[in-house]
Amino acid sequence: MAELEPDTPFEAYVAERGENPRRGVRTMRLSDLPAGEALIRVAWSSVNYKDGLAVRPDGRVARIDPIIPGIDLAGTVVSADVDGLAPGAAVLAHGYEIGVARHGGYAEYARVPSEQVVPLPAGLGAREAMAIGTAGFTAALAIARLEDLGLSAGAGPVLVTGATGGVGRIAIDILAARGYEVWAATGKAAASSDLQTLGATGVLSRDEITAPGKALESQRWAAAIDSVGGPALPYILRSLRYGGAVAACGNAGGASLETTVFPFILRAARLIGIDSVDVPIADRRALWARLSDDLRPQHLELGLQSIGLDELDPALEAIHAGEARGRWIVRVGGEDAR
Numbered sequence: 001m002a003e004l005e006p007d008t009p010f011e012a013y014v015a016e017r018g019e020n021p022r023r024g025v026r027t028m029r030l031s032d033l034p035a036g037e038a039l040i041r042v043a044w045s046s047v048n049y050k051d052g053l054a055v056r057p058d059g060r061v062a063r064i065d066p067i068i069p070g071i072d073l074a075g076t077v078v079s080a081d082v083d084g085l086a087p088g089a090a091v092l093a094h095g096y097e098i099g100v101a102r103h104g105g106y107a108e109y110a111r112v113p114s115e116q117v118v119p120l121p122a123g124l125g126a127r128e129a130m131a132i133g134t135a136g137f138t139a140a141l142a143i144a145r146l147e148d149l150g151l152s153a154g155a156g157p158v159l160v161t162g163a164t165g166g167v168g169r170i171a172i173d174i175l176a177a178r179g180y181e182v183w184a185a186t187g188k189a190a191a192s193s194d195l196q197t198l199g200a201t202g203v204l205s206r207d208e209i210t211a212p213g214k215a216l217e218s219q220r221w222a223a224a225i226d227s228v229g230g231p232a233l234p235y236i237l238r239s240l241r242y243g244g245a246v247a248a249c250g251n252a253g254g255a256s257l258e259t260t261v262f263p264f265i266l267r268a269a270r271l272i273g274i275d276s277v278d279v280p281i282a283d284r285r286a287l288w289a290r291l292s293d294d295l296r297p298q299h300l301e302l303g304l305q306s307i308g309l310d311e312l313d314p315a316l317e318a319i320h321a322g323e324a325r326g327r328w329i330v331r332v333g334g335e336d337a338r
């Protein structure tokens with residue numbers, strides 16, 4: 001593949017958050033991209049809650065201005081100044097500073113440090129990888145951590161909150177495929193049948209998990225994956241079974257945590273933190289290999305919408321407003337990639 005000139009132009013979705021906030025598709029040049037060994041032609045990206053924050057002046061996520069957002073990207077290596085990354089190799093990258101403190105995936109080209117690149121596992125295409133994206137990676141990470149702590153199918157019901165969101169729906173999908181009895185908590189009553197198609201045994205309303213309650217309630221959940229936080233996490237803690245564990249992934253419903261110590265000292269509850277951003281690269285590559293194998297979601301096409309860079313605005317608004325019902329993947333470099 002021929003070396004590209006620094007002034008090579010490409011299309012990118014750019015957000016400016018300063019005095020005159022504006023966003024939209026514009027032409028950038030390779031010389032606008034940050035330093036890094038791997039230049040990637042991006043085929044697909046995705047829309048995550050964090051992207052919805054990164055474009056907003058009040059979002060407190062982006063650390064450069066202007067920014068090409070997009071915390072996920074997948075495509076092919078154009079050039080890489082290191083061994084082991086050949087031009088043409090199918091790769092993905094996400095986490096670390098991508099789409100936050102360095103330009104991300106909403107552009108035809110991205111440049112990232114080689115130690116942040118994940119070769120696409122065999123059997124996983126770029127489009128499918130972005131249908132999983134950071135949201136699905138986070139769901140898989142939570143499930144892997146819970147299983148490391150001893151959770152197994154048959155242990156009892158597992159609750160997933162924020163069920164219609166990216167993390168929630170893929171968590172339900174993977175858990176159900178692994179034989180768990182999964183319950184979904186959602187604020188969208190109309191989504192029940194979709195959630196059951198994904199594999200949920202039953203559906204709770206958001207009100208049931210956010211109402212105030214006693215310090216301890218009847219023991220219901222063997223485990224939980226919580227992407228909502230706020231009042232949902234205290235509910236989970238006080239209704240976990242003895243020795244149960246909750247993986248705290250997000251704060252879509254609030255960042256403060258008000259609980260008592262009773263779930264911990266009387267029921268041996270375990271609260272584990274999930275962070276997808278700074279996962280060491282060897283662990284990240286290993287988990288992606290499992291996402292194409294035993295942790296592979298079975299219903300990625302359900303509720304999946306494919307959009308172009310020029311259709312990002314409404315998707316970013318909707319995900320920020322908590323109105324996501326499926327996942328958006330972003331077709332950046334055309335349909336030709338695997």
Ligand SMILES: NC(=O)c1ccc[n+]([C@@H]2O[C@H](COP(=O)([O-])OP(=O)(O)OC[C@H]3O[C@@H](n4cnc5c(N)ncnc54)[C@H](OP(=O)(O)O)[C@@H]3O)[C@@H](O)[C@H]2O)c1
Nearest residue numbers: 049162163164165166167186187250251252253275276322
């Ligand atoms: N720890 C990590 O590394 C990591 C990685 C990815 C994401 N996250 C975080 O995880 C959370 C979910 O991410 P996502 O990509 O799944 O986002 P998402 O697609 O926007 O889904 C969030 C879901 O949370 C629920 N929700 C939204 N607003 C709410 C509110 N005010 N109160 C209660 N529930 C609300 C909604 O589901 P229902 O209507 O079905 O309840 C919504 O679909 C976010 O906080 C995100 O920042 C963390």
